[in-house]
Amino acid sequence: MNSISDQLADQYKKELLYNVIPFWTKYSTDNEHGGYYTCLDRRGMVYDTDKFVWLHGRQVWMFSTLYNTVLKDDNWLAMAEHGARFLEKHGRDRMGNWYFSLDRSGNPLIAPYNIFSDCFVAMAFSQLSKATGNDRYASLSVNTFNNILSRSSNPKGSYNKAVSGSRSLKGFSLPMILCNLTLEMEHLLEKDTVDKTINKCIHEVMELFYDKESGVIRENINSDGSFSDTFEGRLVNPGHGIEAMWFIMELAARTDNKELAEKASGITLDILEYSWDREFGGIYYFMDVMGKPLQQLEWDQKLWWVHFEALVSLIKGFQYTGNKRCLEWFYKVHEYTWSRFPDPEYGEWFGYLNRRGEVLLSLKGGKWKGCFHIPRGLYQVWKTLEKIKGQA
Amino acid sequence: MNSISDQLADQYKKELLYNVIPFWTKYSTDNEHGGYYTCLDRRGMVYDTDKFVWLHGRQVWMFSTLYNTVLKDDNWLAMAEHGARFLEKHGRDRMGNWYFSLDRSGNPLIAPYNIFSDCFVAMAFSQLSKATGNDRYASLSVNTFNNILSRSSNPKGSYNKAVSGSRSLKGFSLPMILCNLTLEMEHLLEKDTVDKTINKCIHEVMELFYDKESGVIRENINSDGSFSDTFEGRLVNPGHGIEAMWFIMELAARTDNKELAEKASGITLDILEYSWDREFGGIYYFMDVMGKPLQQLEWDQKLWWVHFEALVSLIKGFQYTGNKRCLEWFYKVHEYTWSRFPDPEYGEWFGYLNRRGEVLLSLKGGKWKGCFHIPRGLYQVWKTLEKIKGQA
Secondary structure: OHHHHHHHHHHHHHHHHHHHHHHHHHHEEEEOOEEOOOOEOOOEEEEOOOHHHHHHHHHHHHHHHHHHHOOOOOHHHHHHHHHHHHHHOOOOOOOOEOOEEOOOOEEEEEEEOOOHHHHHHHHHHHHHHHHHHHHHHHHHHHHHHHHHHHOOOOOOOHHEEEEEOEEEEEOOOOHHHHHHHHHHHHHHOHHHHHHHHHHHHHHHHHHEEEEEOOOOOOOOEOOOOOOOOOOHHEEOHHHHHHHHHHHHHHHHHHOOOOHHHHHHHHHHHHHHHHEOOOOOOOOOEEOOOOOOOOOOOOOOEEEHHHHHHHHHHHHHHHHHHHHHHHHHHHHHHHHHHHOOOOOOOOOOOOOOEEOOOOOEEOOOOOOOOOOOHHHHHHHHHHHHHHHHHOOO | OOOHHHHHHHHHHHHHHHHHHHHHHOOOOOOOOOEEEOOOOOOEEEEEEEHHHHHHHHHHHHHHHHHHHOOOHHHHHHHHHHHHHHHHHHHHHOOOOOEEOOOHHHOOEEEOOHHHHHHHHHHHHHHHHHHHHHHHHHHHHHHHHHHHHOOOOOOHHHHEEEEOOOOEEEEHHHHHHHHHHHHHHHOOHHHEEEEHHHHHHHHHHHHEEOOOOOEEEOOOOOOOOOOOOOOHEEOOOHHHHHHHHHHHHHHHHHOOOOHHHHHHHHHHHHHHHHEEOOOOOOOOOOOOOOOOOOOOOOOOOOOHHHHHHHHHHHHHHHHHOOOOHHHHHHHHHHHHHHHHHOOOOOOOOOOOOOOOOEEEEEEOOOOOOOOOHHHHHHHHHHHHHHHHOOOO
């Protein structure tokens, strides 16, 4: 008889390969103009044809990763290259910055104000270069990565509305994503760049953004690392903090740093305790570290990616530390997530639930939800469960 | 015995003068650095000290208006001038554009990307010049008004992230607010400017943004006035449309244009029928005119200003047209609003309810809610009920 972890690994694997990935393969390709539709309604029908550069990067990355790590399926590679062609042809301005969005045929709509377009494009072409051995993809990835580093002190550039010199806050998103991106691109970068970037990111995430007192990660800090008692400084995005912790655990595993893995899994548990809705279950989207009123009207909603990132961090926390609390929380979040987010009728998963866990928006994809967190999460949990065979 | 409308007029008047206005008088003044705190929690305690230019404009306007039209109370005038001093001293950049936000002592935080700062400052100094006869306030108001008109083709200026020439949409907010602002400033402007601006705004609101087919007002249209099947083009903000209709009714009353008043009150009713939540009651915050999934996660929430604007438009609709449906809807919205938004324990009104009408955020003021929609709505309904004495 199979152990629970075998059965669970199989559940995550099957959901990935027989439900989620086929949904995107079937509905998201624009065969006329190239690229991907991501605005798919509950049934998979296209309800808007705008194209989002960062969601293209994520989808190219997802299909390339599956090709590189699960199965050399030519359809997956073709799917990745389909998105990559659209990105290469239409995605950049003359300076090599990646636009935020394009219209259906690739005309730019929204300027490159958002550096996460660049982050996910770099990640995409890195995996695609691995899949194809194509050097053009490799240089595109490296050039974009270098551009991100050069823009990192003011990622929004001229679109930054903060008056300079007035209140200089540093955001968590970029150091967090660089933890993951640098590891993803390790095969393309100089060892020295990798080590420096990783050390800097680990320091920033674990020493500056992590707040010992509250036990959670702050979204914004003063440039000297101190707490800013402002809307931005008080903001906690539990999903972000939890996601960052599995990036940190992977970095810890790279150098067999058990202490760092322990710390990251401990923070995961602390954030979960802090942000779990004790009345209706699920993880809040936003909180204020001082319990003050938030600006975010969606603060109490339950989002797909938050719950998936928690599943990944918890199972990796168990893998790297053996802490049983990680496993207990994993089962709790697993039960919550699987009983509310999947759509048994039309496939794929809902993204947006209200506080009570009821569907708030029935879309399968949009401007912010694409082919990424659910398949990546299913993949990560599946693979981790295989590694801890018999223990969970 | 008093008629129902007498009793109701009294209810609105008392709520304004003995609950809402005293709350702001008591809690919002910063006696040390000047200006107003607007981030007030449920009890009126300051939870953040940032200062918002547009909310300053609105509060200066509110106290000046009460002074000009209700009672020559020196405390009200002092309150208005207290905010005006802070605005004059700290509010503008060198070009005369009004910042979006300032820190407690008046250092600019967020650049003048938002033209509604300018709109509400112009409105504020217009009423304050009436209250004081001070010409400096009058010129400040007129200069700001002229600057708004000169910026109207691209209100966000260099902060506009849309790639130029790609998809040129025209937003509803500015023509809508100009309907009201021009009338507010009529005593300071050349007759020709007033007539031209008003005629242009009425045309834009009633011919371009109003969509005959769906019966509602669109938030964004193509620059040639046609429908844009995009997230922005499909967006309906029922509260915005309803609010604009009472501005239009006032403009109609100015030239005794009964046909225009009929049309505006009819549109108010149509938008209400369209946006009323038939399951839980209340008016939705955002809708998609084609019923497609929205980007706005807060779409189903019930907001204070939406319900107050509906009360004003409905009672004015009855005043100007005698249509009994306006009155029926007025009582329905009145009942919903008064039974959920007021805070009997700590005074003033809640701003943000979830779809079920439960309090989502207990703040009394923040970055978007200040001393404006509730007192202005109470004032407008009170005064209108007095005019229709015995009919309602």
